[in-house]
Amino acid sequence: MRAVLNYCTGGTERQLAAGTIIVAEGGTSGHLFVLMQGRLEVLKGEMVVATVTEPGAVLGEMSVLLGQPHTATVRACSDAIVYEFEDAASFLEKEPGVALLIAKMLAQRLNVANTYLADLKRQYAGHGTHLAMVGEVLQSMINLPPLEVSPGSDRQSDPRM
Numbered sequence: 001m002r003a004v005l006n007y008c009t010g011g012t013e014r015q016l017a018a019g020t021i022i023v024a025e026g027g028t029s030g031h032l033f034v035l036m037q038g039r040l041e042v043l044k045g046e047m048v049v050a051t052v053t054e055p056g057a058v059l060g061e062m063s064v065l066l067g068q069p070h071t072a073t074v075r076a077c078s079d080a081i082v083y084e085f086e087d088a089a090s091f092l093e094k095e096p097g098v099a100l101l102i103a104k105m106l107a108q109r110l111n112v113a114n115t116y117l118a119d120l121k122r123q124y125a126g127h128g129t130h131l132a133m134v135g136e137v138l139q140s141m142i143n144l145p146p147l148e149v150s151p152g153s154d155r156q157s158d159p160r161m
Contacts, residue, residue, distance in 0.1 A: 001054060001056035001057050001058060001101065001105060002054070002055060002056040003056065003101055004034055004056040004058055004098060004101055004102075005034070005036070005055060005056045007095050007097065007098045008034055008036070008083040010085070010091070011034070011083040011084055011085040011086075011091070012083070012084045012085075012086070013036070013081060013082075013083055013084075014081065014082050014083075014084050015079070015080075015081055016038065016076040016079065016080045016081070016082060017076065017079055018076055018077060018078050018079055018080075019075065019076065019077075020075065020076045020080075021073060021074070021075050022040065022059065022060075022074045022075065022076065022082060023059060023060050023063075023070045023072070023073060023074040024070060024073055025043070025044070025045070025069075025070055025071065025072050025073040026069045026070065027069060027070050028063060028068075028069050028070065029060065029063070029070070030063075030064060030086070030087065030088055030089065031060055031064075031084055031085060031086055031088055032058065032059070032060050032061060032064055032084070032085040032088035032091060032092075033058070033059040033060050033074070033082045033083065033084050033085075034056060034057070034058055034059075034082060034083040034085075035052055035053075035054065035055055035056065035057040035058075035059065035080065035081075035082055036055055036080075036081040036082060036083055037055060037080060037081045038053075038076060038078050038079055038080020038081060038082075039051060039052070039053050039076070039077050039078040039080065040052040040053075040057075040059070040074055040075065040076055040077065040080060041074070041075055041077045042072050042073070042074055043072060043073040043074075043075065044071075044072050044073075049072070051077070052074075058101075058102055058105065059074050059082075060074075060088065061088075061102050061105075061106070062106075064088040064089060064092070065102075
């Protein structure tokens with residue numbers, strides 16, 4: 001995603017101290033962020049699910065593209081610099097090159113998720129466990145109507161973890 005750095009004009013450079021929340025899960029901002037330097041962590045609830053260190057990494061894109069609240073919290077875990085685009089939708093309309101780069105990144109993520117789920121389906125085929133539902137998940141990813149995604153799980157978290 002370093003190619004996104006070529007488009008980082010017209011935004012606002014923000015210096016972030018470690019611990020600063022950039023995007024809050026469940027909130028809406030309409031903003032798009034590009035990591036210039038530093039280390040960020042992505043959290044679902046209180047669980048860190050990813051660490052972002054690559055300059056050019058884009059944050060907030062799912063919320064902007066879907067017009068829905070942020071699906072995760074992003075927090076600086078070191079001092080960091082990000083470029084912020086306050087009206088991300090307009091920015092993406094004016095810069096179709098960035099929109100295409102983001103589309104490619106999202107397609108790569110989807111490919112990884114599909115590959116992982118297909119592998120789980122193959123490994124647990126015929127086991128009759130809850131993982132047998134992976135085929136249904138894969139099928140639903142193909143046939144999802146817009147804006148009917150409800151991420152999460154009905155399964156209660158294990159309090160020992």
